[in-house]
Amino acid sequence: MTSIESAEPARRIDSVAIIGAGTMGAGIAAASAAAGCRVLVLDTDPEAVQRALDGVDDECRDLVDIGTVDDRLDDIAGYDWVCEAVIEDLATKRDLFERLEAARSDGSVISSNTSGIPLRQISEGMSERFRRDVAITHFFNPVRVMKLFELVPGEDTEPEVIDAFARFGAERLGKGVVHAKDTVNFIGNRIGCFFMLSGLHVAKPFLAGGMTQETIDAVLGVPIGLPPTGLYGLIDLIGLDVMELVGANLAENLPAGDRGLDFTAFPETEQAMADRGQLGRKTGGGFSRRTKLDDGSRKTETFDLVTGEWRAAGPPDLGGVPAGLGEVLFADSVQGELARHVFGGTLTYAADLVPEIADDIANVDNAIRWGFNWVHGPFEMLDHLGPDLVIEFLRGVDEPLPAMLATLEASGQPTFYSEAADGTRTQLMPDGTVAPVTPS
Structure with missing residues (x-):
C-alpha cells in the first residue's frame, strides 16, 4: 500500500460532492468545508440540503453549493471525491452508484459512508472503473467531533485511491485513519x-x-x-x-x-x-x-x-x-x-x-x-x-x-x-x- 507520506500523491482531494444531506452527509460537508474544500451537497429533499448548508460554519459557507439530485447530479463531474451518504439500504446504494458512476469524471474517487454494508456487495457487477476507484470512508457521528475515520478498500481498489483518502482524512480533516478490511x-x-x-x-x-x-x-x-x-x-x-x-x-x-x-x-x-x-x-x-x-x-x-x-x-x-x-x-x-x-x-x-x-x-x-x-x-x-x-x-x-x-x-x-x-x-x-x- 502506498504510504501517506509519499511526496507526490497520484491523486489529490480538494473538492467533495456529497450525495445525501442527512446527519452524516451534513457532517462530512461541514468538516470538508472547514478544511477549505469546495463542497457540493445534493439530496432529493431541498429542505435537507438547506439544513446541511445551515450547519456549515459561517466563514466557510461560501465554499458550499447545494442542490437536488434530479437537477444537479451531472455537476459531480467537477469534484475530486464523490461521497455517497444515503440510507443503509443496499439496493438504494447500488442504484445511486450506477447514476454516480455515469456522471463522475475520470480520476475522481468515489466512496460510501456505510457503517456496515460490505463493499463487495456494493461493488458486485459494477464497472471496472468503479471497482478501481471505490472505497468505504466511514466516519463516526458527530463527524466534526469524532476522530475515527475507517478506510476500507475493495479487492480491486487501486492503492493510490486509498492513499488519497488516507491523506485527506489525516492531513485535511485531522482524523485518525484506521485501515480496516471489507468485513461486516x-x-x-x-x-x-x-x-x-x-x-x-x-x-x-x-x-x-x-x-x-x-x-x-x-x-x-x-x-x-x-x-x-x-x-x-x-x-x-x-x-x-x-x-x-x-x-x-x-x-x-x-x-x-x-x-x-x-x-x-x-x-x-x-x-x-x-x-x-x-x-x-x-x-x-x-x-x-x-x-x-x-x-x-x-x-x-x-x-x-x-x-x-x-x-x-x-x-x-x-x-x-x-x-x-x-x-x-x-x-x-x-x-x-x-x-x-x-x-x-x-x-x-x-x-x-x-x-x-x-x-x-x-x-x-x-x-x-x-x-x-x-x-x-x-x-x-x-x-x-x-x-x-x-x-x-x-x-x-x-x-x-x-x-x-x-x-x-x-x-x-x-x-x-x-x-x-x-x-x-x-x-x-x-x-x-x-x-x-x-x-x-
Whole structure:
C-alpha cells in the first residue's frame, strides 16, 4: 500500500460532492468545508440540503453549493471525491452508484459512508472503473467531533485511491485513519456493537438476581475504561432502531461460527420497546428519561426491564468494584462477574478477530479508542490487565484461547505492545512476529 507520506500523491482531494444531506452527509460537508474544500451537497429533499448548508460554519459557507439530485447530479463531474451518504439500504446504494458512476469524471474517487454494508456487495457487477476507484470512508457521528475515520478498500481498489483518502482524512480533516478490511461492520462497530448487543443478553440474569440497570451501567463504564454511559445509556444515545438494523446486518453477514451470531436479535423486553417506538433519547426515553417538572427541576426515571414500569432512578451499587482501572474483572463479586461476562467477553471476541477485520492490532485499538472513546483499545487493555493473568483465568474456566492470545503465548512475548528507550513502539503481528506501530 502506498504510504501517506509519499511526496507526490497520484491523486489529490480538494473538492467533495456529497450525495445525501442527512446527519452524516451534513457532517462530512461541514468538516470538508472547514478544511477549505469546495463542497457540493445534493439530496432529493431541498429542505435537507438547506439544513446541511445551515450547519456549515459561517466563514466557510461560501465554499458550499447545494442542490437536488434530479437537477444537479451531472455537476459531480467537477469534484475530486464523490461521497455517497444515503440510507443503509443496499439496493438504494447500488442504484445511486450506477447514476454516480455515469456522471463522475475520470480520476475522481468515489466512496460510501456505510457503517456496515460490505463493499463487495456494493461493488458486485459494477464497472471496472468503479471497482478501481471505490472505497468505504466511514466516519463516526458527530463527524466534526469524532476522530475515527475507517478506510476500507475493495479487492480491486487501486492503492493510490486509498492513499488519497488516507491523506485527506489525516492531513485535511485531522482524523485518525484506521485501515480496516471489507468485513461486516468493519472494526469499530464489529466490536462495539458486540459489546452492546451481547450486553443486553448477558445482563438478563443479573437483572433477575436484583442488580439494577444503574449498577450495570456504572460497572460497564468508568471502572473498565469506558464512557460513563455504560451499556443502556450508550444504546439510548444511539437508538434501539439503529441497533436493530445493526443486528439484522450482522445476522445476514457474520461468518458461520462467529460468537456474535448469538446476539443479533434483541431480548424480548428490548424488542417490545423497539416495536412501540421507545427507542432512546431521540423519542424522549428508552431505558431512561428526564422530564421537566413544574418548578423547573428535572426528574430522571429508569424503565425497569424486570417490571416493565418506569421508576425513579436510583444510585448504583459499586461495593464490589475495586478502584483500579479494570480490577473489577478479577473481583470476587457479582459486579466482577458482570464485568467478566460482558467486557471480558468483548475483549476475547476482539482477540479472535485479527487478522479477519484488520491486518494488525494497532488498527483495532485505534478504531475502538477513537470511535467509542475507550481509554484503552482491546489489546492495550489486555496488556494493562496482564495477558498472563487473562490466559490463566481462561484456562481455569476451560475457555479456549482466542487467536491473538494463543499467538502471544506461543511467541514468548509478555505483552502485545512493547516500547523501546527511544519511544518506538512495536506490536505483535498475527504470524507471531513483531513489527513497528505505524503512526496514523
